Structures are given as structure tokens and as C-alpha cells.
Amino acid sequence: MSVLKEQSVGSGLHSRAGRMLRRSPWWIAFAFLAVSALLWVYPFIWMVAASLKDSMEIFSSGLNLMPKVFAWENYVRAWEDAGFGRYMLNTILITVWTVIIVVVRCALAGYVLGRYKFPGSRIVMGILVATLFIPTGYTIIPIVKLSLDLGLLNSLTGMVLALSGAANVSAILIYAGYFRQLPKELEEASIVDGAGFFRTFFTVMLPLTMPVTATVALLTFLGTWNSFFLPLVFSFSRPELRTLSVGMQAFVGENAVDWSGMAAAGVISIIPVVALFIFLQKFFVEGIAGAVKS
Amino acid sequence: MSTTTAKAALQGARQDPKAGAYRGPTRTKMERRRNLWIWLFLLPTVVLYGLYSIYPIIASYWYSLVQWNGFESEQTFVGISNYEAVLADPAFWSSVRITLIFMLLVAPARILLSLVLAVVLNSPKLPFSKLFRTVFFLPVVTTTAIVGVVMQFIFDPSSGPINAALRAVGLDGVNFLGDSSSALFTVSAVYVWKFFGITMIYWIAALQTISSDVYEAAKIDGAGAVQIFRFITLPLLKPFLIIISLLTIEDTFRAFDLMLTMTGGGPFFSTEIIEIYIYRWAFAASIPQLGFASAAAVLFGLFVFVVGLIQLWGVYAARRIQAENK
Incomplete structure (x- = not known):
């Protein structure tokens, strides 16, 4: 190492060559990773390619990804005939409402659990942590029965309530952890100013949580957009309430040979989450990494 | 914690460091009000999480003890x-x-x-x-x-x-x-x-x-x-x-x-x-x-x-x- 460094003082050319040489294992790693990365996203590339081929070409083209003619009508077929326009609207409605409810309820709960000791606080926290890993398969039958009794089965409202009521414990824990580490002086100053409990929370504490709120909102968005089990069970008898994920399953069940329509529907369904992820990557990654740090 | 209660606690501490913090009518009244707000904040979670996560966990045990062929039909107790x-x-x-x-x-x-x-x-x-x-x-x-x-x-x-x-x-x-x-x-x-x-x-x-x-x-x-x-x-x-x-x-x-x-x-x-x-x-x-x-x-x-x-x-x-x- 040190020999190379001394040489590099001699001339600029040597220095560059030296650095390249020292870094060459990393360039090999890079080449290896680049190939793996291409294979990694291949299923998505294949899906996009398939969505643009006409229904004959898709079976005959083999490994060739590039379509001969761009068959945009696949998208029209998926959007209109297969009902993905409708499914998209349902998914957006469910996701937006669920995100709003989850953010509000988890911010409120996280605030009091993170900052106050009160009679029952340990019990509430204990119950939440104990039920952190409850799988949907366990709770689904009582959820359907309850929704049926409340008249909420087969409705988007019922889906939103069930999705925003089940799980989401981790969002409360993220909020609680964040509120806990904010300095005590904040509340004291606000109370000196004459603000009550609610105003202190709303005007002083809540604005400080924007980074956490962004993370919670994004992770909830992702979880709801991608949810499948609950929307599937809630739309059995009302196909017009299907979300994108349920619609995809139903579409393949009904049109097993329409590969290009299936691929177009898949692209339509996945593009919003992928776009959101690429623009807001930082928050996704922080939200997920938070589980390990705390 | 407000400054007034902090002062009260400080005064209390001079006589009896442990009991002082909980003495006085202002303190209890404020605490009760505070707890009311706390439970109000927890209400959405208690209701939604209670209905869609806690209740199903408990109800599953009951449902596992009945014969029940469809969500809209009768349940008959059949034990284990x-x-x-x-x-x-x-x-x-x-x-x-x-x-x-x-x-x-x-x-x-x-x-x-x-x-x-x-x-x-x-x-x-x-x-x-x-x-x-x-x-x-x-x-x-x-x-x-x-x-x-x-x-x-x-x-x-x-x-x-x-x-x-x-x-x-x-x-x-x-x-x-x-x-x-x-x-x-x-x-x-x-x-x-x-x-x-x-x-x-x-x-x-x-x-x-x-x-x-x-x-x-x-x-x-x-x-x-x-x-x-x-x-x-x-x-x-x-x-x-x-x-x-x-x-x-x-x-x-x-x-x-x-x-x-x-x-x-x-x-x-x-x-x-x-x-x-x-x-x-x-x-x-x-x-x-x-x-x-x-x-x-x-x-x-x-x-x-x-x-x-x-x-x-x-x-x-x-x-x-x-x-x-x-």
C-alpha cells in the first residue's frame, strides 16, 4: 500500500493507475453485482415487455424482450374491459383513507404512550407489544363475522376500518419512540404560554414529527396498497369492490390465456408504488431500518 | 408537567419528598384532567385495535368450540x-x-x-x-x-x-x-x-x-x-x-x-x-x-x-x- 502511495507522488498518471489497481477488486464486485442486479429486476422488465407485445407474439418470441409492434391496446383492455380502472380507484380510496386513519390514531396513541406515565399505560403497551406479530390468518374469521354483523362486509368502508384497525402496532411504537426523546422543556414552555393538553400536542409536538409521519404514512401506504387477504375476503360477493391485487388474481382466473393483458394490468398496479418508492426512497429505508435500531 | 405543579412538588419536597408530589387539590384535579385527555387520545386505537385485533384473538377461541357452516348460519357448541x-x-x-x-x-x-x-x-x-x-x-x-x-x-x-x-x-x-x-x-x-x-x-x-x-x-x-x-x-x-x-x-x-x-x-x-x-x-x-x-x-x-x-x-x-x- 505505502509503496503505491510513494509512487503516486511521482506523477499524476501513476496515481490514477495506482488507484485503479487498488480498487480493482471493487470493480470486479461491481461487474458481478451489475449482472445480478439485471437478473434481479428481470421479472419486471419481462412484465413491461410482455405488456407491449400482441397476444400472438408473446408466445412465439421466446427470450426476445423487444416487442415488434407496441401493442398499447393491451393497456386499454386491462383498464376498461378487465376493470382495472375501477380497481385502481378502489385501491386509491382504501389506501388514502387507511393512511389518514392510521397516522392520526398512531400519532395520538404514540404521543401519550411515549411521553406520559398514567394508570394503565404499562398494560396498554404490554398488550400492543404482545400482539405485534399477529398473522392475518389467525384473526380473519372473527373480522369477517364482526364486519358482517356491523353491516360493513362487502363495503369499502368495512375494508378501510379493518385495515386500519388490524396490526399497525409498529407505527405506534415508532411514534412513541420519537416522542419520548423530544426535550421536556417543549411542553413546559407551551404550558407557560397557556396552552392546554390538546393545543400543546397539536401546535408544538405534532409539527416536530414530520419526518416520522412521512415514514409511517409511506409504510402504511405500501402495506395497504399491497394488501391482499382482507380485500380478497371482503369482495367475494361484490366484484366491483376488488382492489388491484384481488383484481389481478381474478383476472388470471377468468382469462388464463391473455398474457399481455395480464402483464399490462400488472404494470398498471405496480407503477404507483414503484414511482413513490423511487422518489421517496429515504423515508422507506429509514422506516424499515428503524425496526433494528430501536 | 406544568411549572405550577413543579413548584408545588418542590414545596412539598421540603417537608416530605415522597408524599409531596401527590398532595393538594390542584394536583389531583389536573392529573384527572390530564388522564382524561390521555384516554381520549387512546380512544381511536382502543376502539379500532380492540375491534379488529384484540376481539378477534379472543373470539377465535369461542369460534373454535362451535360447529358453524357459513357466516350467516347458526353456531352450535361442540366442545373440543x-x-x-x-x-x-x-x-x-x-x-x-x-x-x-x-x-x-x-x-x-x-x-x-x-x-x-x-x-x-x-x-x-x-x-x-x-x-x-x-x-x-x-x-x-x-x-x-x-x-x-x-x-x-x-x-x-x-x-x-x-x-x-x-x-x-x-x-x-x-x-x-x-x-x-x-x-x-x-x-x-x-x-x-x-x-x-x-x-x-x-x-x-x-x-x-x-x-x-x-x-x-x-x-x-x-x-x-x-x-x-x-x-x-x-x-x-x-x-x-x-x-x-x-x-x-x-x-x-x-x-x-x-x-x-x-x-x-x-x-x-x-x-x-x-x-x-x-x-x-x-x-x-x-x-x-x-x-x-x-x-x-x-x-x-x-x-x-x-x-x-x-x-x-x-x-x-x-x-x-x-x-x-x-
Whole structure:
């Protein structure tokens, strides 16, 4: 190492060559990773390619990804005939409402659990942590029965309530952890100013949580957009309430040979989450990494 | 805590440090008001979480004790006969076995492979490491149910691209999902691919807690890359390994979306995990057996709970190691 460094003082050319040489294992790693990365996203590339081929070409083209003619009508077929326009609207409605409810309820709960000791606080926290890993398969039958009794089965409202009521414990824990580490002086100053409990929370504490709120909102968005089990069970008898994920399953069940329509529907369904992820990557990654740090 | 109560507490402290804080009418009144606000803040969570998470956990026990053929039909109490029927059903035990095999296949793959990749991607010397992180994380954000459907086509025996590639290099095609001996492995591979990115981010977060000074010091002492990894990185990662394993293993119980859309539990029940088994009896049977399915669900819940307990015990052990390191 040190020999190379001394040489590099001699001339600029040597220095560059030296650095390249020292870094060459990393360039090999890079080449290896680049190939793996291409294979990694291949299923998505294949899906996009398939969505643009006409229904004959898709079976005959083999490994060739590039379509001969761009068959945009696949998208029209998926959007209109297969009902993905409708499914998209349902998914957006469910996701937006669920995100709003989850953010509000988890911010409120996280605030009091993170900052106050009160009679029952340990019990509430204990119950939440104990039920952190409850799988949907366990709770689904009582959820359907309850929704049926409340008249909420087969409705988007019922889906939103069930999705925003089940799980989401981790969002409360993220909020609680964040509120806990904010300095005590904040509340004291606000109370000196004459603000009550609610105003202190709303005007002083809540604005400080924007980074956490962004993370919670994004992770909830992702979880709801991608949810499948609950929307599937809630739309059995009302196909017009299907979300994108349920619609995809139903579409393949009904049109097993329409590969290009299936691929177009898949692209339509996945593009919003992928776009959101690429623009807001930082928050996704922080939200997920938070589980390990705390 | 307000300044007035702080003063009151201070005055109280002069006479009796413990009792002072709780004395005086202002204090109790304020405290009662504060507690009212606290429970008001908790109300949405108590109602929603209570209805859709806590109540179902309790109700499952009742439902597991009744005969109940459809959500709108009558429930008749039958005692523990549902449990007897579930425990006597070889298909239930087969689904338990497949859930465990699936867990043993995917959890180590996710945990160890992603560690290797995280170590490489965490190096500042690697060109484009940020871009690679994005790419390897990408499948995580996509809808599992949709990926499952698309994978049916990708692994299709006649026209799917994977078999086309196999034939292009002169190999025989494989019926990945149609053959009961390969279906579970195929789904496992797709599952690892799909959720690999989460574990990778966990590891990168863990690696970033190790300060670069430690590495510098090791380099000055003449340690090579392998030695640094073996004697510095790995021991410091040990407590994280336990937490990351906990999160990853609990995650493997949520494979329903992928299983149902890729294989539906088939062929010949070879990929039927417990959640699919429950789903089949509760929602896909011509005469739903909701009591029977509830008994299976309760057993599944207990199973997840026990695995969780074992691992929480591991987390406490990890905390101890962490405390000792400090």
C-alpha cells in the first residue's frame, strides 16, 4: 500500500493507475453485482415487455424482450374491459383513507404512550407489544363475522376500518419512540404560554414529527396498497369492490390465456408504488431500518 | 408537567419528598384532567385495535368450540371436537410441516445472503452502491399478490421465459410450479427474492452502527479484510443477528399472498402452509367449516406465539450481550 502511495507522488498518471489497481477488486464486485442486479429486476422488465407485445407474439418470441409492434391496446383492455380502472380507484380510496386513519390514531396513541406515565399505560403497551406479530390468518374469521354483523362486509368502508384497525402496532411504537426523546422543556414552555393538553400536542409536538409521519404514512401506504387477504375476503360477493391485487388474481382466473393483458394490468398496479418508492426512497429505508435500531 | 405543579412538588419536597408530589387539590384535579385527555387520545386505537385485533384473538377461541357452516348460519357448541378433528387431520400436519420447511428454507437464505450483500454494499469504495441498494430493494415495494401472478407466467413450462432460457442452452424444461417436488422450492426462491431487500436494509443499518474508527484502528494494526470481518464486524453484529432473525422469522408466517397467487397451495397440497389450510376450510370450501378452521387458526396463533416467545428470550440475551459490550 505505502509503496503505491510513494509512487503516486511521482506523477499524476501513476496515481490514477495506482488507484485503479487498488480498487480493482471493487470493480470486479461491481461487474458481478451489475449482472445480478439485471437478473434481479428481470421479472419486471419481462412484465413491461410482455405488456407491449400482441397476444400472438408473446408466445412465439421466446427470450426476445423487444416487442415488434407496441401493442398499447393491451393497456386499454386491462383498464376498461378487465376493470382495472375501477380497481385502481378502489385501491386509491382504501389506501388514502387507511393512511389518514392510521397516522392520526398512531400519532395520538404514540404521543401519550411515549411521553406520559398514567394508570394503565404499562398494560396498554404490554398488550400492543404482545400482539405485534399477529398473522392475518389467525384473526380473519372473527373480522369477517364482526364486519358482517356491523353491516360493513362487502363495503369499502368495512375494508378501510379493518385495515386500519388490524396490526399497525409498529407505527405506534415508532411514534412513541420519537416522542419520548423530544426535550421536556417543549411542553413546559407551551404550558407557560397557556396552552392546554390538546393545543400543546397539536401546535408544538405534532409539527416536530414530520419526518416520522412521512415514514409511517409511506409504510402504511405500501402495506395497504399491497394488501391482499382482507380485500380478497371482503369482495367475494361484490366484484366491483376488488382492489388491484384481488383484481389481478381474478383476472388470471377468468382469462388464463391473455398474457399481455395480464402483464399490462400488472404494470398498471405496480407503477404507483414503484414511482413513490423511487422518489421517496429515504423515508422507506429509514422506516424499515428503524425496526433494528430501536 | 406544568411549572405550577413543579413548584408545588418542590414545596412539598421540603417537608416530605415522597408524599409531596401527590398532595393538594390542584394536583389531583389536573392529573384527572390530564388522564382524561390521555384516554381520549387512546380512544381511536382502543376502539379500532380492540375491534379488529384484540376481539378477534379472543373470539377465535369461542369460534373454535362451535360447529358453524357459513357466516350467516347458526353456531352450535361442540366442545373440543374441532380440535380433535384438526389434530387427526393428516392435511393439517402436512401444512404444519410445510410451514416449518418453508421457514427453514427462506429464513437462513434471507438472513445470511443479505448479510453478505450488505457488507459489500456498505463499503464506500464500491461504485454505484446506492443504485444497487435501490435495485435489490425494489421487489419489496411491489404488490406480493401481483408478483405471485406474474411469477406463474415466468415459470410457465411451455412459454415462460425461464424455461425458454433453459431450452436455449440445451437443457430440458422444468415444470417448476406444476410439479409437487419442485413447487415449494420455487415459491421459496421467489419469496427470498421478494423480501430479501428488507433484511438487507436491516443489516446495512446494523453495519452503520459500527464506527469507522474501529476499522481504521484494525487496519493500522495490520488486519486484512477477512480478519476485520471475522474478528470485528461479526462479533459486533451478534446482537443484531438475533433481532434480525426474530423479524425475519416472524415475517415468514406472512406468506399467504404469495402462496395463494402462485400455487394456491398446490399441486397436491405441496405448498399448503397453515394459512392456506385455514383459508381453504373457511372461505374456499363449498360448505365452509368455520369452527374447524377457527380451531386450526387458534393452533396457528399459539404456534406463532411460541416461536415469538423463544425469540424474545433471544432478544433479551442479545440485550445482555450489548450491555456487556458497553
